[in-house]
Amino acid sequence: MTARVTVGVDIGTTGLKAVALDDRARVLRERTVRYPTRLAGMGAEQDAEAWWRAACEALPEVVGGAEVTAVAVTCQAPTMVAVDAHGDPVGPALTWIDRRAMAEAHEIGELLGTSRNGPDPYHGTAKLLWWARQRPAELAKAEVVLHANGFLVRRLTGESSLDDSGACLMQGWDGGWPAALADAGVPVGMLPAAVPCRTIVGRVTPEAAALTGLPAGTPVAAGGIDAVGSALEAGVLRPGDPLTEMTGFSTVTVLAVPRGTAVPGLIHSRHCVDGVDLVLTAQVSTGAVVDWVRALTGEPPGLLDSGPLLERPRPTRLLAAPSFAGERTPSWDARVRGAVVGLDLGVDARDLLLAVFEGTAFALRADLDALEAAGHPVPSVLCTGGGAKSEAWLQVKADVLGREIQVPVTGHGAAVGAAMLAGLAVGVWSSPEDVRDLAVVPSRVHRPDPERAARYTERYELFRRLRETLPPLTHPMVQGES
Numbered sequence: 001m002t003a004r005v006t007v008g009v010d011i012g013t014t015g016l017k018a019v020a021l022d023d024r025a026r027v028l029r030e031r032t033v034r035y036p037t038r039l040a041g042m043g044a045e046q047d048a049e050a051w052w053r054a055a056c057e058a059l060p061e062v063v064g065g066a067e068v069t070a071v072a073v074t075c076q077a078p079t080m081v082a083v084d085a086h087g088d089p090v091g092p093a094l095t096w097i098d099r100r101a102m103a104e105a106h107e108i109g110e111l112l113g114t115s116r117n118g119p120d121p122y123h124g125t126a127k128l129l130w131w132a133r134q135r136p137a138e139l140a141k142a143e144v145v146l147h148a149n150g151f152l153v154r155r156l157t158g159e160s161s162l163d164d165s166g167a168c169l170m171q172g173w174d175g176g177w178p179a180a181l182a183d184a185g186v187p188v189g190m191l192p193a194a195v196p197c198r199t200i201v202g203r204v205t206p207e208a209a210a211l212t213g214l215p216a217g218t219p220v221a222a223g224g225i226d227a228v229g230s231a232l233e234a235g236v237l238r239p240g241d242p243l244t245e246m247t248g249f250s251t252v253t254v255l256a257v258p259r260g261t262a263v264p265g266l267i268h269s270r271h272c273v274d275g276v277d278l279v280l281t282a283q284v285s286t287g288a289v290v291d292w293v294r295a296l297t298g299e300p301p302g303l304l305d306s307g308p309l310l311e312r313p314r315p316t317r318l319l320a321a322p323s324f325a326g327e328r329t330p331s332w333d334a335r336v337r338g339a340v341v342g343l344d345l346g347v348d349a350r351d352l353l354l355a356v357f358e359g360t361a362f363a364l365r366a367d368l369d370a371l372e373a374a375g376h377p378v379p380s381v382l383c384t385g386g387g388a389k390s391e392a393w394l395q396v397k398a399d400v401l402g403r404e405i406q407v408p409v410t411g412h413g414a415a416v417g418a419a420m421l422a423g424l425a426v427g428v429w430s431s432p433e434d435v436r437d438l439a440v441v442p443s444r445v446h447r448p449d450p451e452r453a454a455r456y457t458e459r460y461e462l463f464r465r466l467r468e469t470l471p472p473l474t475h476p477m478v479q480g481e482s
Contacts, residue, residue: 008415016054020062030412032058069212071422082141091138105121116174120171128187159201167270223390230413290353290387310392318343405447
């Protein structure tokens with residue numbers, strides 16, 4: 001008899017990942033399909049149809065003919081696309097990386113005053129206002145504006161939806177919209193009404209079933225931002241649970257806090273657990289900078305092998321600031337850029353890669369310092385996502401942070417959490433606590449070396465001074481496609 005599964009999909013920044021879980025939250029099958037991002041100036045756009053093509057490529061293999069109890073989608077956020085009455089994009093999707101709405105973000109900030117998520121073009125409300133001003137013809141053709149997961153849900157079910165974790169990343173939304181936004185011309189009325197992440201918003205249509213292998217009639221949950229999926233996978237459910245970190249293109253940390261908690265300078269969203277919010281820290285381009293090193297050096301054989309990397313002296317003689325595409329927490333500086341200092345003719349690919357590992361770990365330490373300064377201690381870190389596959393990077397993080405690094409037994413990232421969310425939505429698991437023991441068993445633990453951690457603390461002060469002195473961007477970020 002074919003096993004029943006729940007299916008999770010995560011629309012990441014560099015690719016879509018789909019997984020199938022059994023009722024013990026074990027990954028039975030998984031598939032990742034990559035797609036590009038168009039970067040030009042301060043813009044960062046994707047083709048939403050590429051998400052759908054990736055889903056249609058990945059899902060038949062992941063489903064494998066099994067009986068599917070439910071589906072949920074998580075996503076990079078806030079990444080938004082405007083669609084017409086048929087659910088087809090009327091233009092490119094604006095990704096979370098897009099920084100063109102700087103003026104609009106500050107205008108909305110002045111309009112609304114203090115809010116938990118401050119004025120920055122990262123947040124979706126500013127993108128909406130920029131859209132209305134710069135591309136009004138697109139919005140005129142649109143029926144609705146959807147987040148990335150909402151677009152895939154629309155393709156699967158024909159229904160438009162917005163989950164409340166994604167709505168939280170729209171500056172000004174906190175359970176509803178202030179009237180001042182619409183009065184100022186921000187087209188928030190083009191967004192669907194927000195619903196909790198575990199809400200069943202539709203069922204897979206026969207047309208979508210034929211393309212994806214998902215059985216027609218399968219319930220589809222509203223889903224959430226990728227941080228919700230990573231929190232579920234790591235068992236971060238209630239205040240007091242450990243902080244989890246997920247690294248892909250970027251790095252985000254997730255901490256469960258009571259509903260309504262505010263930490264100045266950080267990001268706030270809702271969890272899929274009643275009465276619980278998530279406080280997030282976020283770097284922009286950690287995994288992307290690692291990929292940059294690999295491409296720049298031609299990825300010599302064994303570049304990522306942990307043994308040779310960790311045999312090198314650490315801290316390295318290089319110092320890297322990894323803000324290659326601006327920065328989010330804690331500085332919120334869209335124009336800051338990165339640097340590598342200390343270069344000499346003896347530097348090779350491994351030196352450069354280790355310096356980037358260290359630089360991203362220093363940036364993570366700055367984020368955790370902000371959390372602890374606000375009264376939220378972080379004694380240890382759970383690591384998920386693609387970055388958790390590198391033993392060397394994990395050990396560097398442990399030494400730089402001076403904290404134990406754990407990797408959950410799954411460690412696959414947000415797609416696993418999406419599948420868990422789907423199961424919670426239909427009662428495969430009756431409460432989030434039912435999946436905790438399945439999720440949080442550590443498969444690997446990395447402990448800091450005390451002497452090396454002390455040396456990294458000294459180097460951290462140099463890193464902070466370097467970031468404070470870097471000049472802002474004075475020319476376009478990237479031209480063409482990536």
